[in-house]
Amino acid sequence: MPLLGSFCLLFALALAGYCFVVGVVAAVRKDAIGYRLAETARRAGMASFFAVLVAAGALVYAALTDDFSVAYILHHSNRALPGPYKFAVLWSGQEGSILFWALLLSAYGFVLRLRHKVDQRLVAMASMVLAAIQIFFLILVNFVANPFGIMDRLASDGNGLNPLLQYPEMVIHPPMLYLGYVGVSVPFAFALAALIMRYPGEKWIHITRRWTMVAWLFLTFGISLGAHWAYAVLGWGGYWGWDPVENASLLPWLSTTAFLHSVMMQEKRGMMKVWNVWLIFITFMLSVLGTLLTRSGIVSSVHSFAQSSIGNWFSGFLAIIFVVCMVFYVRNRDHLRSENKLESLVSRESSFMFNNLLLLGACFAVLCGTLFPILSELVRDVKMNLGAPFYNKVMVPIGLSLIFLTGVGPLLAWRNTSVGSIKRNFAIPATAALVIEIVVGFVLYKNGVHFWADMGQMYAMMAFCLSTLVIATVTSEFIRGGIVWKNKLQTNLLAGIYQLSRRNMRRYGGYVVHFGVVLVVIGLAGAAFNQDKEQEIGKGDKVQIGSYTLIGEEYTDDDNANYSSQAALLEVYKDGKFLTRLNPEERFFKASGGQPVHIVANHSTLREDLYVVYEGRNPDTDHPIIKIIINPLVNWIWIGVLVIVLGTGMALVPNAAPVSVPLRSAVAVSQIDERGMQPAGAGK
Amino acid sequence: MNPAIFDYIIKMVCCVFAAGILIYVFYPSRDTDTGVVKTRTAYLYERKEVVYENLRDLSFEFKSGKFTQADYDGMRLGLEAEAARILAEIEMLESAKA
Structure with missing residues (x-):
């Protein structure tokens, strides 16, 4: 199999090289021969996908069959590794991940070249550019980071996946x-x-x-x-x-x-x-x-x-x-x-x-924050890292400004917006935002949170306010447009909103994405109200955090072929009533020399997460050390992401064809066109 | 399976795979369409459609109550002027071609 993989990678490089070089020649010639050359270049580009696919298949096959003669498999897999993770070995290491890059690139290129009729000349040129990128990655997997390197000696087991x-x-x-x-x-x-x-x-x-x-x-x-x-x-x-x-x-x-x-x-x-x-x-x-x-x-x-x-x-x-x-x-x-x-x-x-x-x-x-350690090392010979405080200081105000624009942008007209239109469009969303801000502020105050004394919590309050503005804006866009369609088709508002969205999926899908983004922002803002506690918990010991009480019930040790583990079983009570049992765990993976990994126990609701981590054992008492964190609103982030995915999916769907609506009253022919929504003068 | 036989089979698979791909790449194409060179006129027709689409959007947003009459009239006039400029250039290019 390594032989097949190596051969296919070299062959893919030759095909991508042909696609690029002949593509350039064809672009220069611009005649019938040039066109025929361009067609062979297109096909070579498409064929390169199959060559890389076979190479990637050969690597996955080597992982699934524990072929430790392949150095990459030896370094990133082991016999006890569960099947799905063996598949993931393809992108778990350097060489494999570059092969994966090349595979995805050639897959995108395959689809692009397949759909060349959309504009043959433009696609031919784009295919040439893509082939140049393919060449770079195929050179890497062939000569710099080859995943099919063979070991001198055959090992009985691999080093395992990270x-x-x-x-x-x-x-x-x-x-x-x-x-x-x-x-x-x-x-x-x-x-x-x-x-x-x-x-x-x-x-x-x-x-x-x-x-x-x-x-x-x-x-x-x-x-x-x-x-x-x-x-x-x-x-x-x-x-x-x-x-x-x-x-x-x-x-x-x-x-x-x-x-x-x-x-x-x-x-x-x-x-x-x-x-x-x-x-x-x-x-x-x-x-x-x-x-x-x-x-x-x-x-x-x-x-x-x-x-x-x-x-x-x-x-x-x-x-x-x-x-x-x-x-x-x-x-x-x-x-x-x-x-x-x-x-x-x-x-x-x-x-x-x-x-x-x-x-x-x-x-x-x-970018500056990420590259700062490299730059500081170059200039002062000291690697200095910029941590979360730097990013929070810069990114939170930028994020809030972006949310403000997300709320305001859709209500503005192209070219110019007058004060009259601004008043007309902003009255309801701005009022809704202020009302929600006051209500949230009051509820927090009643719960003893003095948000005005903490900058992070003040930012969170602004995020709640601006998120409400966006939600009100998005809702008003759907309702206003839905009413037009409701009246036009003599139907109900929901059907009107459906018709509205189907006729401009990109725009209304985009609004759904904005809605998802503000759900994420609300979830992020919740982090300003986190609480945490770390404590050693013996059997029967209690720990109180917020309205939760946790009681240590049992500790276990376990062992299997892949890892050994330690875990704690904790009973959780909320406001004195039994809520659930949580089982935080720490695993030590054998193939990686006992490297520990936390398996967090999390009781998750829309309001907050009770997040419990097994931190290890106190060597003196042999009692587990447990870290408990209350993370408010975290679930909103994951729900928001799903809404973003849904909205993007909507935006990807083509628009429905225009509907023909019979005229119910006499309208001058010059004022309406066959698509029903074209204003007077459009055809001038 | 004997490793030598397995190696031989793999080498045969490589040859068949390469031959198949080369036949696919160099097999003469029956498609003789060389694609169209995009002209300024074609571009202007695209632009015209976009401006008409903008006019339809504007009309829809006005009907939904987003703009005042004065705003709507101003924006419509601007878009109509843009459409008129595009149509005039199309007409000029097509008459020159004729």
């Missing part, structure tokens, strides 16, 4: 994140192709819109799965620690989010062309940087599962991407002239512009 990765979400989280990272290659390829060709118009944006949304969806889902994994496995009680590798996944997410908003200005008004092209270039570079940070070990992180010289290759690749983008931008920048100008600061355009500036500001802050 224990931190032996968790169900870790089987899904990396593929999701990689699908996001790799997915941005497609809009990048189209953007660069359109710039190289001086392609007139915004069709490349229409073509890549769904690709970009899919990549964003995978990034969002991947990041949230990672956050949930950190919450459930790392046992520190949080879900986001501003770890460099976490940040690396956030960077392309922030710039893709900015792109998804600013691209609407190009589609609607022909504005911000330079900005959009550079946003997508930067997004791709950030996704490569993310892979560099995760795989090179140049920054210390709980997620850095590899340390190698591969970073030099990625740094070189980043430099090449930047130079190529800059060269074609300088040559063809006149092609990216805006067709319209910003007419007013109080308009939809300006809200998108500020949204973009804030998102890029956040991106810049996270």
Whole structure:
């Protein structure tokens, strides 16, 4: 099998090389022979997917059959490893994860090349760009990080998978994140192709819109799965620690989010062309940087599962991407002239512009914070880390401003909005936000929380207020539009809202995404009201935290082929009434030399999580040390992510065809067109 | 299975796989469509559709009560002027071509 894998990787490299070189020749020739060459280049690009797929299959087969003659399998698997984790071995180490990158890239390329009829010339150019990226990754897996290296001596068992990765979400989280990272290659390829060709118009944006949304969806889902994994496995009680590798996944997410908003200005008004092209270039570079940070070990992180010289290759690749983008931008920048100008600061355009500036500001802050240890080492020879206080100080105000814009933007008109329209649109959402703020403030005060004395809690209160504003805005958008359709079709409001959404899935799916985002924000704001306690608990000992009482009932030790474990059984009472039993555990994985992993016990409700961690045993008393944390509103984060996924799914669905509605009253023919919603004058 | 036989089978699989892929890549295509070079006129037609779509959106938002009459009139005039400019350029390019 290693032979088949190695052969397929070399063959895939040859196919990608052919796709690129012949693609360039075909683009230069522009004749019938050129077209025939372009067709073979397209097919070679598609075939490269099958070659990489077979190579990846060969590696998975080696993992499933415990073929420890393959060095990669020896280092990342062992006989006792459960089946699904053996499958996950494909992306658990350096070599395998780069093979996985190459596989996903060729899969995206396969779909892109398959759908070439959408615009043959543009797709041919984009396919060429994608082939160039494929060549880089295939060179890496063939010559720098080959996953099919053979061991000199055959070992009886492997070193095992990193224990931190032996968790169900870790089987899904990396593929999701990689699908996001790799997915941005497609809009990048189209953007660069359109710039190289001086392609007139915004069709490349229409073509890549769904690709970009899919990549964003995978990034969002991947990041949230990672956050949930950190919450459930790392046992520190949080879900986001501003770890460099976490940040690396956030960077392309922030710039893709900015792109998804600013691209609407190009589609609607022909504005911000330079900005959009550079946003997508930067997004791709950030996704490569993310892979560099995760795989090179140049920054210390709980997620850095590899340390190698591969970073030099990625740094070189980043430099090449930047130079190529800059060269074609300088040559063809006149092609990216805006067709319209910003007419007013109080308009939809300006809200998108500020949204973009804030998102890029956040991106810049996270990038600086992430690279600060490297920069400080270069300048002062000391590795200095910027921790959570730095990020919270910068990111919380930016986040609140973004939520404010999320609430305000949809209510502003394109071009210009008058004071009259502002009053008309903001009265209800602003009142709702203020009422909720007062009610929440009162409830907290009654519970003894003096939020005005704590900056974090003040920020949380602002987050609740602004989230209400967004929810009111989104609701009013659905209701206003639904009423128009209700009256038009003589139906009820729900049917009207359904018709409204079906006719503009992107816009109303986007509103559902905004709704999901504010649920996440409410969940994040809950962290300002956390409580925690750490205590040794013997049998029958009690510990009180908030309204909960925990009583130690039993302690157990266990052992199986993969790991040994220690656990505590605790009875939980709330306000004096029995609630549940919790069983926090600590596992020691044998193949990794007894590396410990926490299995957190969590009683989760919409209001709060009771999060209990087994911290180990006191060697003097042999009693377990238990850490207990009350995390308010955490579930809102996971629910919010599901709503975001639902909203993005909605936005990906094509619009329904226009309905024909019989006219019930005499309307001048000049005032209505066949699509029923076209205003007078549109056909002039 | 004897490792030598297994190796031989794998080598045969590699050859068959490579041959299959090469036949797929170089098999003559019956499709002779070379794709269309996008012109300025085609782009202007796209732009025209976008401006009409913007007008429809504007009309819908006005009907839903989001804008005052004065705002609506101003924005509609602006979009109509943009549509008129695009139509004039299309007409000019098409008459020059004819």
